[in-house]
Amino acid sequence: MQNFGLDIWGDENYLIKDGKIALNHMDNPTLIEMTKTIRDRGHKGPLILRFPHIIKKQISTLFDAFDSAIEEFGYTGSFNAVFPLKVNQYPNFINSLMSVASPYGYGLEAGSKAELIIAIYKTPIGTPITVNGFKDREMISLCFIAAKMAHNITITIEGIGELQTIVEVDQEFNHDSDIVSRPNIGARIRLHSSGVGVWAKSGGYSSKFGLTSTELLEAYELLYHHQMLDRLTMIHFHIGSQMGEIAPLKKALREAGNIYADLKRRGASSLSSINIGGGLAVEYSQHKHAQERNYSLKEFANDVVYLMQEISTNKGVEAPDIYTESGRYIAASHSVLIAPVLELFSQEYQQESLRLKEVNPPLIEELNDLFGSMTKANAREYLHDGLDHMESLLTLFDLGYIDLEDRSNTEILVNLIVKRAIYLLKDEDSDELKRLQSRIQEKYLVNFSLFESLPDFWGLSQQFPIVPLDRLDIKPTRPASLWDITCDSDGEIGFDPKSPLYLHDIDVKKDEYFIAFFLTGAYQEVLGMQHNLFTHPTEVIVNFDDDGNMSYDELIEAQNLMDILDDLDYDMEDIDKRLKELIESSDLIDDAEKSAVLSKLYLYLSENSYLKTIQALDNKG
Numbered sequence: 331m332q333n334f335g336l337d338i339w340g341d342e343n344y345l346i347k348d349g350k351i352a353l354n355h356m357d358n359p360t361l362i363e364m365t366k367t368i369r370d371r372g373h374k375g376p377l378i379l380r381f382p383h384i385i386k387k388q389i390s391t392l393f394d395a396f397d398s399a400i401e402e403f404g405y406t407g408s409f410n411a412v413f414p415l416k417v418n419q420y421p422n423f424i425n426s427l428m429s430v431a432s433p434y435g436y437g438l439e440a441g442s443k444a445e446l447i448i449a450i451y452k453t454p455i456g457t458p459i460t461v462n463g464f465k466d467r468e469m470i471s472l473c474f475i476a477a478k479m480a481h482n483i484t485i486t487i488e489g490i491g492e493l494q495t496i497v498e499v500d501q502e503f504n505h506d507s508d509i510v511s512r513p514n515i516g517a518r519i520r521l522h523s524s525g526v527g528v529w530a531k532s533g534g535y536s537s538k539f540g541l542t543s544t545e546l547l548e549a550y551e552l553l554y555h556h557q558m559l560d561r562l563t564m565i566h567f568h569i570g571s572q573m574g575e576i577a578p579l580k581k582a583l584r585e586a587g588n589i590y591a592d593l594k595r596r597g598a599s600s601l602s603s604i605n606i607g608g609g610l611a612v613e614y615s616q617h618k619h620a621q622e623r624n625y626s627l628k629e630f631a632n633d634v635v636y637l638m639q640e641i642s643t644n645k646g647v648e649a650p651d652i653y654t655e656s657g658r659y660i661a662a663s664h665s666v667l668i669a670p671v672l673e674l675f676s677q678e679y680q681q682e683s684l685r686l687k688e689v690n691p692p693l694i695e696e697l698n699d700l701f702g703s704m705t706k707a708n709a710r711e712y713l714h715d716g717l718d719h720m721e722s723l724l725t726l727f728d729l730g731y732i733d734l735e736d737r738s739n740t741e742i743l744v745n746l747i748v749k750r751a752i753y754l755l756k757d758e759d760s761d762e763l764k765r766l767q768s769r770i771q772e773k774y775l776v777n778f779s780l781f782e783s784l785p786d787f788w789g790l791s792q793q794f795p796i797v798p799l800d801r802l803d804i805k806p807t808r809p810a811s812l813w814d815i816t817c818d819s820d821g822e823i824g825f826d827p828k829s830p831l832y833l834h835d836i837d838v839k840k841d842e843y844f845i846a847f848f849l850t851g852a853y854q855e856v857l858g859m860q861h862n863l864f865t866h867p868t869e870v871i872v873n874f875d876d877d878g879n880m881s882y883d884e885l886i887e888a889q890n891l892m893d894i895l896d897d898l899d900y901d902m903e904d905i906d907k908r909l910k911e912l913i914e915s916s917d918l919i920d921d922a923e924k925s926a927v928l929s930k931l932y933l934y935l936s937e938n939s940y941l942k943t944i945q946a947l948d949n950k951g
């Protein structure tokens with residue numbers, strides 16, 4: 331895994347240049363140069379870089395795949411897409427998305443009132459808005475207001491109750507009005523087939539959402555009865571996120587296609603589109619054997635277009651316009667989280683820490699010789715000798731024959747021998763070596779919160795590609811586990827011998843070392859929890875003009891300590907008053923020093939929670 335699986339998950343967005351990970355765009359700027367520039371401006375701690383050119387690429391790739399399929403099959407319907415806001419509502423993302431989306435008529439999908447306001451605010455008039463999820467009267471009224479603003483909005487009903495409310499709200503809005511204007515109505519169907527994977531609950535009979543066949547017929551009759559059948563334009567389904575296989579989608583397409591054709595033949599003449607929801611998967615894996623997706627975008631698009639063509643031809647109805655709501659596919663790759671390594675926890679096992687004496691116990695002398703004379707040819711034998719000597723030495727310690735310094739020398743030397751053996755035998759794939767790796771695991775303390783920035787790792791064991799920003803021309807040999815800075819033992823990405831991560835042996839006292847977590851642009855940001863009161867990291871948009879000049883725009887610094895407490899609705903004036911009082915009334919501070927202490931305190935309050943310095947390491951954070 332010399333390239334950290336870049337060929338598996340990277341999708342040609344990055345390349346390795348002079349040992350550094352760089353954008354495969356314009357002049358191939360390296361991520362480490364971006365990171366250092368922003369840190370030099372005083373922004374320490376973890377950092378989110380956003381790349382609008384990657385969002386643009388995802389949108390254009392999606393549209394191109396469907397447009398090609400439509401051309402290839404001579405399909406008569408159109409292709410349309412909306413972005414589901416729940417995947418990432420951050421303004422720096424949405425603003426970037428909408429600025430590259432306009433040539434495609436790419437709209438937004440909302441699942442709550444607040445998301446609906448974003449959709450109404452950001453979607454250009456005429457570009458589609460779809461509204462899913464459970465809705466009350468107020469939310470439905472908001473959709474009618476959007477329609478009155480001339481928005482092209484479709485309310486997807488999840489149940490008959492919602493449809494009844496729509497009929498009532500319609501009378502309220504359009505009864506006495508000269509200009510009648512209404513949202514379109516879509517019907518989400520409860521699929522017989524269900525999805526696969528951890529998110530499969532979104533589809534299938536036990537799904538939270540959608541109308542059964544009986545309810546669909548009832549809905550049809552209700553609309554007919556109220557002369558609103560002309561509003562029914564869309565059939566919708568969503569089989570779940572991160573769909574690893576294509577088979578469940580094909581089943582769902584057949585089901586939805588036949589429902590569409592049946593309703594159309596029954597008399598729903600305005601019915602003109604099928605919305606296939608999201609679910610298009612992202613390849614997160616850094617290891618070939620653990621790949622998460624078994625189909626290509628081309629296959630996905632071809633299957634959708636082909637099946638819709640086949641069903642509508644067989645049933646003699648007009649082919650539907652196709653809508654997708656892919657979110658993960660559009661957003662995941664646009665951002666990267668970069669966090670500095672603060673410390674390595676097995677540094678005590680370094681050669682410099684040895685305390686060899688004038689005269690050492692013979693077995694220790696021997697360990698030292700073994701370590702000094704290891705070669706590829708003798709590595710395995712010396713490794714076994716070393717492990718054997720260690721057992722004897724630990725027994726000697728227990729019996730009181732050697733002292734604590736000898737024991738420390740033993741541990742260091744054996745650790746060095748194991749490390750060197752693994753390095754020398756790195757081309758061999760043996761179980762013994764794999765077992766030994768977990769023993770010399772290096773724990774990297776990283777300045778970020780896993781709960782805030784990778785919640786799906788915590789909640790669903792979702793893997794994300796992890797790559798150091800530089801030294802990629804040097805083979806990493808340390809089996810790594812990553813610790814975040816929360817004081818929660820779940821805040822760890824442990825070493826997994828089945829999908830191992832190796833990082834470099836570095837001395838953080840001398841060198842900076844940054845870890846990048848890729849594909850974090852979908853779901854992670856809003857799902858992130860402020861556990862321990864670590865907040866959304868500092869973020870910046872990396873833009874390029876046509877000449878390739880790079881700029882860092884819309885930098886938003888992570889919240890400071892006072893803002894965090896304010897968010898929790900603490901009484902900020904009272905905190906301020908109490909802190910001042912404590913300094914004022916303390917006999918342990920000289921009066922002359924009091925104002926200096928107070929200003930120091932205020933400085934810290936104006937900064938964020940992430941670590942700035944640790945122990946002797948100035949400026950590492």
Ligand SMILES: *Cc1c(COP(=O)(O)O)cnc(C)c1O
Nearest residue numbers: 568571572608609655656657658
């Ligand atoms: C979550 C959701 C999506 C997005 O799914 P992705 O897997 O991110 O593409 C689309 N449509 C609906 C209705 C959803 O709930």
